[in-house]
Amino acid sequence: MADSVEMQDIRGLDIDKAVKGLNELDYTFKQDCTVTSTTADHIRWYQETFGTLTVTAPQVMANISPLSTFPTLEKSWERQTSYMKKYAAEDFISMEDIKSADIDVITRTLHALVKAVQKQVDTRIYDVWTEATTSGTPNPTNIQTFAVTQGWNTTSGSIVYDLMHAKKLFRDYGYDPAGASLIINQIEERDIVTWLIDYKGSSIPQYASEKIKSGVILNLLGFNIKVSPNAVTDYALIVGPSACTWKSHTPISSKAIDEPGIGTRLRVWELGEAILNEPKNVVLITNTTF
Numbered sequence: 001m002a003d004s005v006e007m008q009d010i011r012g013l014d015i016d017k018a019v020k021g022l023n024e025l026d027y028t029f030k031q032d033c034t035v036t037s038t039t040a041d042h043i044r045w046y047q048e049t050f051g052t053l054t055v056t057a058p059q060v061m062a063n064i065s066p067l068s069t070f071p072t073l074e075k076s077w078e079r080q081t082s083y084m085k086k087y088a089a090e091d092f093i094s095m096e097d098i099k100s101a102d103i104d105v106i107t108r109t110l111h112a113l114v115k116a117v118q119k120q121v122d123t124r125i126y127d128v129w130t131e132a133t134t135s136g137t138p139n140p141t142n143i144q145t146f147a148v149t150q151g152w153n154t155t156s157g158s159i160v161y162d163l164m165h166a167k168k169l170f171r172d173y174g175y176d177p178a179g180a181s182l183i184i185n186q187i188e189e190r191d192i193v194t195w196l197i198d199y200k201g202s203s204i205p206q207y208a209s210e211k212i213k214s215g216v217i218l219n220l221l222g223f224n225i226k227v228s229p230n231a232v233t234d235y236a237l238i239v240g241p242s243a244c245t246w247k248s249h250t251p252i253s254s255k256a257i258d259e260p261g262i263g264t265r266l267r268v269w270e271l272g273e274a275i276l277n278e279p280k281n282v283v284l285i286t287n288t289t290f
Contacts, residue, residue, distance in 0.1 A: 028118055029125040029230070032181045032239050033246040033274065041084050043247055046077035047142070048278050080275065084249045085124060088269035089116040095263045106266075110254070113268040117252065121270060122230040125246065126183075128274040129239055130232075130284055138235055138286070142279035144169045151290030152191040152236075155199050159192060163221050166238050166283045173280040180240045182223040185233040188288055192225070234289045240281035248272045 053073040055061055061071055091109050098106075123136070130138035146165065150157045163182070170177040184192070219225065223238060231237065249271035257265040276282070 029122045029129075029183075029228070030246050032183070032226075032241070033125065033244045034242060035246045035248055038084075038247045038249055040249075043082045043084075043273065043275065045080050045082065045245075045275050045277070047080050047276060048075075048077055048280075082247070082273045082275050084247075084271050084273055086269060086271050087117045087120040087124075088267070089113045090265055090267040092265045093263050095261065098264060109266055110268070113254075113266060114252070117268050117270055119230060121272070122228065125244065125274045126228075126230050126232075126237070128276050129183075129237060129244060129282055130235070131276075131279075136232070138232060138237075138284055140284050142276070143282040143284055144173075144280055145284040145286060147287040148285060152188060152195060152288045154290055157191075157195060157199075159195055160221065162236075162285055163223060163238075166285060167221070169283050170238075170240065170281070175240050175278075175281045177238070177240070178222050180223055180238050182220070182225045183231050183237045183239060184225065184227055185231040185235075186227055186229060187233040188231075188236055189225070189227045191289070192220070234287065236285040236288050238283040238285070240278065243276065243278045243281035245275050245277055246272055247275060 053075065055071045055073065059071040064070070091113060093106065093109060126132070127136060129143070131140050131143060133139045146169070148157070148162050152159055152162075167177045170180070250269070251272075252268065252270045254269075255267045257267060259265065
């Protein structure tokens with residue numbers, strides 16, 4: 001018996017294309033990682049502990065006298081081991097629903113499965129960036145961090161100063177903050193927009209009334225602002241372009257499994273792991289919400 005149109009639309013290559021298409025439509029934290037592939041079930045890698053090398057006084061690197069011994073610079077790495085993690089979800093569509101339901105039911109099911117897997121991948125990357133504990137609370141030990149003195153949700157807050165201080169911290173370790181992403185929760189997004197429009201709009205001529213509307217808020221002081229519910233409120237995370245690598249074992253994939261006379265199971269999965277190569281290329285701003 002030939003497959004119905006509904007069955008054909010959720011088979012093999014068609015469903016795989018649909019899943020990958022849905023994945024590309026939405027922002028994921030992998031866009032702020034260097035993505036490389038691997039076939040191993042675990043990865044041995046090295047975490048860089050310093051940025052630009054320099055000497056310790058009284059040694060100098062400039063204006064060295066003739067016949068002097070060159071100063072010795074030592075790069076530092078710490079060996080790490082990470083293991084692949086699987087992220088997966090599935091749903092079952094009955095034969096009756098496949099034959100009678102509109103094709104949008106299948107599309108929405110795929111969308112829900114993709115988002116569920118995508119959320120878990122994003123959560124893992126965020127946890128690696130922030131060195132989160134098992135509870136998901138950021139616990140910075142190697143990355144750079146500082147607490148604001150006034151919350152971003154107050155009239156006395158100083159978002160511009162805080163972001164400029166973050167830039168200083170990047171440069172302290174020889175990293176260029178240009179193009180870094182400022183990743184915040186929707187609460188911090190609300191506070192930034194409110195601060196710019198309500199609190200500082202009168203002191204920044206036409207900024208609040210015109211530039212916010214044009215989308216300039218998405219790039220503030222050279223940082224690309226990205227909002228995600230996976231970001232933890234009360235924190236603002238700034239990630240440099242080369243700070244993290246996503247090791248992709250299996251990209252987001254899918255399968256339609258037929259159970260004759262019963263229905264079809266839709267399954268979506270992905271395997272990979274995030275590794276934090278350059279922890280000093282990450283700055284975590286804490287206590288943003290008073």
